[in-house]
Amino acid sequence: MSKAAKNERYARQISLKELGEAGQDKLKNAKVLIIGAGGLGCPAMMYLAGAGIGNLGIVDFDLVRLSNLHRQILFSVNDIGQSKAKRAAEVLKQINPDIEIHVFNEELSNSNALNILSDFDIILDGTDNFSSRYLINDACVLLNKTLVYGAISRFEGQLAVFNSTKSSPEDRVNYRDLFPLAPADHEVLNCAEAGVIGVLPGIIGTMMANETIKLITGIGEALINRLLTYNSLNNHFFELELTPRAETNKMIPKGISEFESFSYKAFCRINSTFDLSYENFEPMIKNGNIQIIDVRESGEAPDIEHINHINIPLSKLKEQIPEIDAKTIVLLCQTGKRSTVAAEILSQHYGKSRKIFSLKDGIAAWQKENN
């Protein structure tokens, strides 16, 4: 492309004296990987593509769904059912055809992560689950890559720059210094279960792009070894300093083979003692003498009319525990997370006077098996 066209495309940012032509060249030479083309990833990669990051990588194995469109702003109704990573790349190419985009239409795992990450300088974590977050963190530590972290829950977001190569090795902080152990699966709800307003990942994802541009160009102060939280309900920002934890190093796999054999899914999934598999659940339905309780909110699909059950949404169960006569109670929800919480609530109330179960992996997994 001619210099004149390049100058026109980036004119408004090159004219920032802090950035200038030199900063634009740094952006052009940068290699940035965005993991997760979701609520955080979409706005982040749109701004990074617009800013002229020379090499952008996109990792996502998922397909676009209607329920994504309120926050995953790269996609439209025509994209439903298509690969997020491929569609994102196509849209970004329209925003800026002068950059290179690498599509990784696959699930990030410990067998492909080191290979994918090694070609990039800065990694953005916009994933939606803990096993990916620990995996990405550990890979960044092993490969000495700067990690721009963003995460959201309901109306709040977190933002940080971990493992910055600009920080001396002894001061360098990573995700495990902040959260050494993954929470139990049912402790934290994901966006599908807890809900999210589309604007919040828009704000946090945009801030992730801003941190990335600052890191590349050297402008301002990136959130290196600091965590910023944002509450979209009251507009409160809270910033804190992150300090290294002595035990963190021991927890991170030491080399490639240790990393590749570490089970991140097992590390993030502490099995609940209430878990009931659908294989064991089906004969229990036939035998009767059990009370089945659907703890999803009213109107959640799919309905389970074919089995005898009652509906008590988890939110109601927290307020008032109903009297249940049956000696065996089976709780179910979409994925098994809320039903585990419900099982704990009932178990505290009934003690050992009832047998309380939660359908493992929920109605979603059970239905998948039956189809």
Add this chain to the structure above:
Amino acid sequence: MKVELTLFGQLADIAGRTKFQLQDIPDTDTLQKKIHEMYPEMANMSYSIAVNKKTIHENTVFEGDANVALLPPFSGG
């Protein structure tokens, strides 16, 4: 000694408030014990603790009034 607590995410949902004060708390271990008594659900949750806007990893004695933040991990994206 006065401790001003700031809660985030689900911890704030459980407590029904984002800020409150506690008196006569000498250190972070005592503080945790106290809030787990007040909100038993929190005892089973993982969260990070920051004293005066700096994360801590072991029991920390308060030298005067302190601001303490409790931050749970978020996974959403």
